[in-house]
Amino acid sequence: MPNPAAPPPPSPAPPTASPSAPSDHPRACPACAGPVDPDPRFTAWCPACEWNLVPAEEAAEDCAKSAKELARERAAAERTERLFEEVAAGRADTTRRDWLAASALAAPVHAVTVAVAGAAGWLLVTGNTPLRCLGALLLAVAFLLRPRLGRVPSGTGVLGRSEAPALYGLADRVAAELGAPPVGVIRVTEDFNASMAVVGLRRRSVLTLGLPLWEALDDRQRIALLGHEFAHHVNGDNRRGLWLGSAMRALAHWYDLARPAERTRGGYGAVALLSLIGDYLGNAFLYLVSRLPYRAYLLLDRLTARAGQQAEYRADELGARVASTEAARAMLGSLLLGSAVGTVTMRLRAEIQSRPQSRSRSGQREAAPGPDVTDLWPQLREHLAAIPPLERERLLRRSRRYGHTVDASHPPTHLRLALLARHAPLPAAVTCPPAEAAAITAELAPHRTRIARTLLAG
Ligand SMILES: [Zn+2]
Ligand SMILES: [Zn+2]
Incomplete structure (x- = not known):
């Protein structure tokens, strides 16, 4: 849900492959003379001393932050690390107290x-x-203030059970393994993310699968992703519940309603001046009114953030139980590769645009044979498969430095990976036979083309 309090955390997402020319690519680390990755397509960095772990253009973003912002980020990172240690040691047990306080609020x-x-x-x-x-x-x-229960999505991207029986079948098996209710609706979007929501008065579950993320995963990792999402029904995450979830959504909506609008009118003269003064007074009043839902939302968010992160770690453990620890870790590792989608999309767009035009028999100009939108997904998989282990290691260490998260509600990806590494590896409880995987691929084919077209048009 939108968080009116804080803008989304900075998401350092540079292209996976370095744009540097081969001649710029050093063979040894200029700081410690250790070996660097010889592949010129990727950032040259030193795993021994972490020289160029974050290239200068990315590091510049950090330099632009104020001391206050940096201190706030450091304090948040310390809190997150402390909670991780408590969860890993099995000591984090503030859930009930936090939920009770939040529910009372x-x-x-x-x-x-x-x-x-x-x-x-x-x-x-x-x-x-x-x-x-x-x-x-x-x-x-009262109608404007009503609790927001969310709505079952409809239209483009929503898959019915009859349209995607294999995908629903796999989702049902994952849900059954976790003791979660079967999904109500599955929809696919163009995001590099996935989520589970419970909406409407009938509390139907909606599983949202970002197709770029789905395409970046193999069959076992997809089961781990489904496992994590279905675990949200059984991990005790009350932020999504009817009482607390609808109150938080209502507060976010109240804030949106009361937030002062930006001034768009202009002009000269006495009327314009009076209108300007009126706007300022009105906005000052709205600003004061909007502070209340804003502060209340912040408080609820703060109270539930800790327990919410615990629930996310729990969802990862349950995902590992369904798909195996190895698959769950590989899935989390893939979350760090989201920038590859942008890299491949930009490259393919340039290739398509530079395709020579030829004249057809009817005299109309048309593009010569060459790459087209359907090449996006094979090219993405090819690109991901070509990312060497050293570049993956760089992305992981960079995520540690920046505290990369898939979104504001999840703990940093490197800590989610570290937690799974602390437990004995688990085997898979649910698998996807090749015939079922092929059926799912066929069911998603129209959406692959549609979403590739959208991404390439953007
Ligand atoms: Zn070095
Ligand atoms: Zn989650």
Whole structure:
């Protein structure tokens, strides 16, 4: 869900392959003379002393941050590390206390909506005409303030059970292994991520699979991804529950409603000046009003963040139980490779655009045979397979330095990997036979073409 408090964390996502020319590529580390990766397609860096672990252009982003921002980031990273150590040692047990405090704080949020709706109903039933008008107004306000339960998605990207029986079949087996309810709806998007949500009054689950991430994984890693997502039903993550989840979404929505709008009108003269003053006063009032949901959201977010991260670690452990520890670790490692999608997309777009034009028999200009949108996914897999172990190691160490996360709700990827490494390796409980994998690939074929077209157009 959108977090009105904080902008998304900085996501250092440079191209996986270095743009440097082969002649720029040093053979030895200029700092310690140790060997560097000889492959000129990737960043030259030194695993011994970490020279050029983060190339200068990326490091510049860090230099641009204020001391306050850096201190805040350092404190957050220390808190995250501490929680990791507690979870790894089996000592993190604040979940119940945090959930109780957060659930208690959610009560006034729901109470505001109930009170406004109740007052509206009372005025509509017992009031005279002006009071009934006020009641109707309050009813409209209560409608705006209502808890947001989310909606079952429809339209492009949503797969019905009859359209994708093999994919639903695999998802059902993963869910059954974890004791989670079967998924309500699966949809595919163009993101390099995946998520599970529970929406609507009937609390239907919606599994969102980002196709670029799905295509970057092998069959075992896809099961690990499904395992992590279905584990969200059984890992005790109450942030997604009806009471707390809808209160947090309502607060985010209240903040959006009250947030001052940007001034768009211009002009000269007395009328424009009066309008300017009116805008400033109105915005100052809205700013003050929006502080309340903003602060309340921050508080709930802070209270649930710790328990939420514990739940994410738990989901990783459950994912490993379904797909094997090895597959779960490989899946997490792939989360660091999201920038490859941009690299391959840009390269293929340039190839398609530079394709020579030829004249057809009817005299119309058309592109000569060559690469097209359907090449995106094979090229992505080829590119990922070609990333050498040393570059993967660099990305992992870089993620440690930047605290890379897939999104604001997940712990840093390197800590998720480290936690799985601390447990004895588990074998796979669910596997995907080649015939089933081929059927899933066929079911997703139209979406592969559609999403490749969207990404290449962007
Ligand atoms: Zn070195
Ligand atoms: Zn998760």
